[in-house]
Amino acid sequence: MSSDDERSDEPASGAPEQLALIRETVRRAKVPRAKPRTWRGAALAGKLPVARVLVNKGALHLDQYFDYAVPEELDADAQPGVRVRVRFGAGGRQVRGGRREGGGLIDGFLIERRESSDYQGALAALAYVVSPERVLGPELLELSRAVADRYAGSLADVLQLAVPPRNGRAEGRPSPAPLPPPPAPAPGTWERYAQGPGFLRALAEGGAPRAVWTALPGPHWPEEIARAMAATLASGRGALVVVPDGRSAGRVDAALTDVLGDGHHALLTADSGPEKRYRQWLAVARGSVRAVVGTRAAMFAPVADLGLVALWDDGDSSHSDDNAPFPHVREVLELRAAHGRCAFLLGGTSCTVEAAQLVESGWALPLRADRDQLRIAAPLVRTVGDGELARDGAARSARLPSLAWQTVRDGLRTGPVLVQVPRRGYAPRLACERCREPARCRHCAGPLQAPDQQDLVCAWCGRAETAWSCAACGGVRLRAQIVGARRTAEELGRAFPAVPVRTSGRDHVLDSVPDGPALVVSTPGAEPVAEGGYAAALLLDGWAMVGRPDLRAGEEALRRWTAAAALVRGQPDGGTVVIVAEPTLRPVQALVRWDPVGHARRELAERAELGFPPVSRMASVTGPPEAVAAYLAGAELPPEAEVLGPVPGATPGRPRRQGDAPPGETWERALVRVPPGRGAALASALKAAQAARTARSSGDPVRIRIDPPDIG
DNA sequence: AGCACGCCGACT
DNA sequence: GTCGGCGTGCTC
Numbered sequence: 023m024s025s026d027d028e029r030s031d032e033p034a035s036g037a038p039e040q041l042a043l044i045r046e047t048v049r050r051a052k053v054p055r056a057k058p059r060t061w062r063g064a065a066l067a068g069k070l071p072v073a074r075v076l077v078n079k080g081a082l083h084l085d086q087y088f089d090y091a092v093p094e095e096l097d098a099d100a101q102p103g104v105r106v107r108v109r110f111g112a113g114g115r116q117v118r119g120g121r122r123e124g125g126g127l128i129d130g131f132l133i134e135r136r137e138s139s140d141y142q143g144a145l146a147a148l149a150y151v152v153s154p155e156r157v158l159g160p161e162l163l164e165l166s167r168a169v170a171d172r173y174a175g176s177l178a179d180v181l182q183l184a185v186p187p188r189n190g191r192a193e194g195r196p197s198p199a200p201l202p203p204p205p206a207p208a209p210g211t212w213e214r215y216a217q218g219p220g221f222l223r224a225l226a227e228g229g230a231p232r233a234v235w236t237a238l239p240g241p242h243w244p245e246e247i248a249r250a251m252a253a254t255l256a257s258g259r260g261a262l263v264v265v266p267d268g269r270s271a272g273r274v275d276a277a278l279t280d281v282l283g284d285g286h287h288a289l290l291t292a293d294s295g296p297e298k299r300y301r302q303w304l305a306v307a308r309g310s311v312r313a314v315v316g317t318r319a320a321m322f323a324p325v326a327d328l329g330l331v332a333l334w335d336d337g338d339s340s341h342s343d344d345n346a347p348f349p350h351v352r353e354v355l356e357l358r359a360a361h362g363r364c365a366f367l368l369g370g371t372s373c374t375v376e377a378a379q380l381v382e383s384g385w386a387l388p389l390r391a392d393r394d395q396l397r398i399a400a401p402l403v404r405t406v407g408d409g410e411l412a413r414d415g416a417a418r419s420a421r422l423p424s425l426a427w428q429t430v431r432d433g434l435r436t437g438p439v440l441v442q443v444p445r446r447g448y449a450p451r452l453a454c455e456r457c458r459e460p461a462r463c464r465h466c467a468g469p470l471q472a473p474d475q476q477d478l479v480c481a482w483c484g485r486a487e488t489a490w491s492c493a494a495c496g497g498v499r500l501r502a503q504i505v506g507a508r509r510t511a512e513e514l515g516r517a518f519p520a521v522p523v524r525t526s527g528r529d530h531v532l533d534s535v536p537d538g539p540a541l542v543v544s545t546p547g548a549e550p551v552a553e554g555g556y557a558a559a560l561l562l563d564g565w566a567m568v569g570r571p572d573l574r575a576g577e578e579a580l581r582r583w584t585a586a587a588a589l590v591r592g593q594p595d596g597g598t599v600v601i602v603a604e605p606t607l608r609p610v611q612a613l614v615r616w617d618p619v620g621h622a623r624r625e626l627a628e629r630a631e632l633g634f635p636p637v638s639r640m641a642s643v644t645g646p647p648e649a650v651a652a653y654l655a656g657a658e659l660p661p662e663a664e665v666l667g668p669v670p671g672a673t674p675g676r677p678r679r680q681g682d683a684p685p686g687e688t689w690e691r692a693l694v695r696v697p698p699g700r701g702a703a704l705a706s707a708l709k710a711a712q713a714a715r716t717a718r719s720s721g722d723p724v725r726i727r728i729d730p731p732d733i734g
Numbered sequence: 735a736g737c738a739c740g741c742c743g744a745c746t
Numbered sequence: 747g748t749c750g751g752c753g754t755g756c757t758c
Contacts (some may be wrong), residue, residue: 141758
């Protein structure tokens with residue numbers, strides 16, 4: 023429809039009362055004669071003629087609503103939650119003497135209809151309603167608002183993540199009628215957990231229990247999640263589970279179909295195209311489907327009357343969104359569970375520090391099996407340490423220690439054997455082959471790396487090292503770098519010529535492998551499941567996983583080892599895992615004892631002592647030095663806030679990425695930390711300071727990130 | 735961000 | 747007079 027503005031002293035025609043109403047506001051505020059705009063032949067809506075609109079622009083000082091007039095012909099469609107287009111921008115202002123087109127058309131969401139506006143100026147009209155579909159319901163709006171606040175981001179940015187792009191064809195189709203709630207399911211393998219059946223019962227009865235679930239190793243977790251969701255559906259409520267990748271989503275999807283049959287649930291992953299995905303999303307938003315399984319973006323799925331949010335493997339990095347304001351699925355689901363009667367289930371075979379904290383703080387209860395069940399389900403774990411490896415002659419030549427060799431040979435007699443190899447380019451620290459002393463830069467003592475598997479470069483100062491020798495023993499050979507999956511596969515293939523070798527990695531990920539003897543070489547996270555469980559697993563180059571200079575290195579190594587070991591048969595069925603790593607290392611010990619919770623709790627205690635997240639909340643401020651300094655000077659941080667740095671933020675050890683400082687420029691990074699409970703105050707202070715800065719457009723912009731991923 | 739407004743100096 | 751430099755501030 024046309025939205026031509028026409029400036030004249032009187033409304034051309036239409037609804038003078040409403041325009042008078044708008045004008046009255048103008049007069050009361052004693053604003054210089056701004057004439058209300060009218061548009062040819064258009065009348066205003068009789069009731070609630072003002073539409074409060076969130077304009078789709080990310081800038082923080084624009085994180086506010088704007089009022090528009092609702093033309094009569096849009097009255098019916100212009101309901102809260104619909105997508106609209108409006109004219110917005112300086113170009114839309116009244117220009118002395120002439121008529122002029124408004125600013126550019128931009129997208130927005132209609133937030134609410136009101137009787138009047140408190141804006142003391144003339145209202146422009148909604149240009150049009152994109153579609154009458156009400157995609158932004160009150161709950162999704164409230165959640166998005168809370169996420170924006172939590173992460174010091176703008177509502178518009180969050181909505182970009184929360185509401186999928188429109189697809190007209192998908193909207194045109196009606197969604198199926200909702201099915202009646204299914205009966206409550208039997209507990210199934212939840213019986214293995216003392217609190218399992220009780221947890222399901224609470225869900226089925228409409229309760230909102232919150233649990234951190236340490237899943238037993240083995241193949242049952244998708245089915246267990248499906249049963250928890252089914253129990254929630256039985257109470258007449260909806261349920262949502264978020265998993266790290268499409269493969270896991272497929273598994274839970276299949277389990278849900280087994281438990282519920284078809285028609286109860288939707289699969290929300292990026293793998294399905296935009297149209298299909300939006301169709302599924304609409305089915306959820308329209309209330310015709312009440313259970314959702316999906317990957318990251320599904321965390322916002324507008325499930326009606328949500329009774330359970332579940333998350334699998336919260337340590338997986340894909341649960342952290344890579345768009346501003348970088349929300350983490352766990353945090354978003356926590357926010358969802360905190361509203362209304364919504365249960366919370368955080369599951370995994372390992373345990374993150376954050377999960378341990380949820381239990382420690384009393385927010386969630388632990389859901390764990392006792393030792394007896396664990397002995398049945400978990401494989402035997404044995405270690406080959408550095409010392410042994412160095413003494414083991416066979417290992418030096420074939421890169422396979424004797425114990426590992428035997429384990430593979432024995433395992434292959436009864437089934438497939440998994441070999442986990444770190445990804446190439448995993449940037450491990452190099453060490454002297456003879457004495458294991460880390461190889462350090464002679465100028466700055468930074469760790470040496472071989473990014474191209476060839477030349478040595480310091481990860482800190484970037485200087486090349488052409489003639490390295492060990493500072494401790496004078497050795498001149500470095501320990502073998504990470505050998506890629508392909509080469510490992512070739513070596514093993516030669517060692518066991520009669521056995522098929524399969525690889526699974528970044529390029530092609532295998533979903534599952536059959537039961538027969540085979541060597542399956544995989545990078546972490548890409549391990550296929552074996553139908554009857556692996557007979558054995560070999561975790562190679564463990565030192566590379568723990569040696570990374572990252573606060574989470576230990577937790578992450580344990581998570582990946584545990585994930586692989588969980589695919590191996592239980593010890594009673596002969597399942598064995600050999601890990602090539604120093605047995606004194608804390609995560610290695612935790613794997614041997616199969617105690618991820620103990621590991622996480624110890625890490626948590628340490629973080630508390632050091633004032634590290636998640637015990638305190640941190641934010642990073644990054645940008646050109648002057649900008650960071652000016653920002654920090656202008657920010658009114660809460661009194662408890664502590665500023666660390668700023669320090670030059672060259673990001674060592676990895677190639678330049680988008681978002682890093684431009685080449686030739688050094689950015690600085692300051693960390694700001696606050697004690698527990700002051701996270702919200704910190705976020706709002708950071709956001710206010712940012713808004714003030716961008717509004718004045720003073721100096722270079724800085725980047726704010728709550729919960730920065732790479733500290734330490 | 736984008737864009738118009740305005741206040742200033744230099745010019746046919 | 748008036749053209750156009752860019753510094754400031756607004757966008758319903």
